[in-house]
Amino acid sequence: MKTFLKTTVAGAAAIIIAGAAQAATLDDIKKAGVLKCGVSQGLPGFSNPDDKGSWAGIDVDYCKALAAAVLGDAGKVKYVPLSAKVRFTALQSGEVDVLSRNTTWTFTRDTNLGINFVGILYYDGQGFMVRKKLGVKSAKGLSGTAVCTNTGTTTELNVADYFKANGMKSKLVAFEHANEVVAAYDSGRCDVYTTDRSGLAAQRTKLKDPNEHMVLPEIISKEPLGPAVRQGDDQFGNIGRWVLNALIIAEELGVTSKNVDQMMSSKSAEIQRLLGVKGKYGSYIGLDAGWAARAIKAVGNYGEMYDRNVTPLGLARGVNNLWNKGGILYAPPFR
């Protein structure tokens, strides 16, 4: 039923959206004076309200950077919590301007749903967690185990594919909410807990004794998480893409939220271009010269965003490091 609904909705959405070419998101945002940003209903490290009710996370920081670039104020963001089921419609129908909600960039989503992904904010992948007592050192040894995961996500399908491809048998136990999966795994109902690696790291701290568990080395899927905008508005797509790129380039160039003002007088030509000291790069995307400098000042470069939000989960940079530091983060040159 769920799948049926999803397909119907996606189909209807595609038909309706295909006709309506959207335009001038930038003007709408400027007129409203606020950026409407779709976030999750609570995912540690990505988008989560703190005790005071203000949103934090790497997805949230992207929205702040975008608001700083477009409106000049990182605080002018209206966060719209979206469930996994309504996120794409919310973007298509204009309820949000940008979807920054730990969403995996896939072929169908990019082409068939009337939305465009603007880049990759976080490279995730599905992994496995087991008890150390189980004595398994590789995912290949998981045959015959009970595997716990969330319902209605790609993780379910990935794990089924993986076990089938390797000729292994397993019993899949799926739950609606992450808390239930953790409780089931902790009480011994399953031997294995599978979800995205970032999720594993975050949920691990909820176990009675986190040290009794280990994450297996295998990563069985690619989950490039990135922000998306409506299809048909290339200008706003460019803004979204280059705000993300600017944050990555800023880390490459060593521009941080703290030194961005000093960097204005840097001799490096690329820094001058990035911060709008030289050239009219902002005008190509409908913004002023200082857009990138404001974004960096508001949330810092990519590394600062990562350290503030994802490092507390206990996740090292890994593949999310810059291409010249052992990762795969690579932004096109700013010229």
Added chain:
Amino acid sequence: MGQFQTSAYAPGAHPDLPPPPSTVGIVGWLRTNLFSSVFNSVLTILAIFLLLVAVPPLLDWSIFDAAWMAESKDDCLKNPDGACWGFVTSRFGQFMYGFYPSAERWRVDLVGVLTVLLIGMVLFGKGKIRGYGVLIFLAPFPVAAFILLYGGVGLTVVETNQWGGMMLTLVIAVTGITASLPLGVLLALGRRSNMPIIRNLCVIFIEFWRGVPLITILFMASVMFPLFMPEGVNFNQLLRALIGVALFSAAYMAEVIRGGLQAIPKGQYEAASALGLGYWQSMRLIILPQALTIVIPGIVNTFIGLFKDTTLVLIIGLIDFLSAVNTGTQDVKWSAFTVPMTAYVFAAIVYFIFCFGMSRYSISLEKNLATGHKQ
């Protein structure tokens, strides 16, 4: 016969003897209530045993070993065998008000106090007071409440996407409840009407809304509906959910009330006509007061169900009370295994208080309105 002492008294003059010791006092109470038969004795002993097993650990967990004050998960992990109430206290504001700005929360409180006062007037007031209560509740109150909650007229605007927590749950539940009762009465009357068009329209409406799960209605309202709207027309998400919930519960309410209408003997209708009362008069003065009294348990049942169903709005991204609790447990700062358990126990207690309150009220209302016709 002469050897019996009783003969010392004249017939009827015997003084009252104390009841047998085994039927009075604590012993008597125990015998009649807990140990009246072998089976009951076994059950009693079993129950005492279960209480002894369950209660001390529960008290330890919830009170003695609990972390009452906590700044973050570290304080709670010091007491791994106890509840982490510090989580609930530090997030209490969010559980109650969602993302409503702290400085403006007095407005929500004010609406809450007004609601309680008005409900008190409607429920416990007599005669005119009750009449005024109903009038205010149906007309000026919703407008005032909306202005207070949303803003405008000099108040800072608080967008509905910042509403959340228990406040949102109550907004949805109270709207659903107040809208569904009058709508339900009209639909029930329409379904029993002699006019075929009205009857069929009501039947179709009721069967349609009852035939679709609430979750589908909410899903349609929030996912499909915006796609059919022209570009730029943005219907408020909360309003869509409210309309969906109100129409859904009206259909259920209509069937509950129809049950009451059918239980009224035909003689009552005929008597009303014989008195010369028109349709609306006879309904208002004779039929509905009796029918509604009969179905109070059913009405309150629907209310309680509706109150708990409101939590389904989390599917469409509204952060209601349960959703706020869920979201809280996802915070890295509170990522400890005692936190979700505490959070759900807290949520269960809160829901219980509200539902139990409604059910007690329904019982007292039944007693107040009892006319002695009960069979």
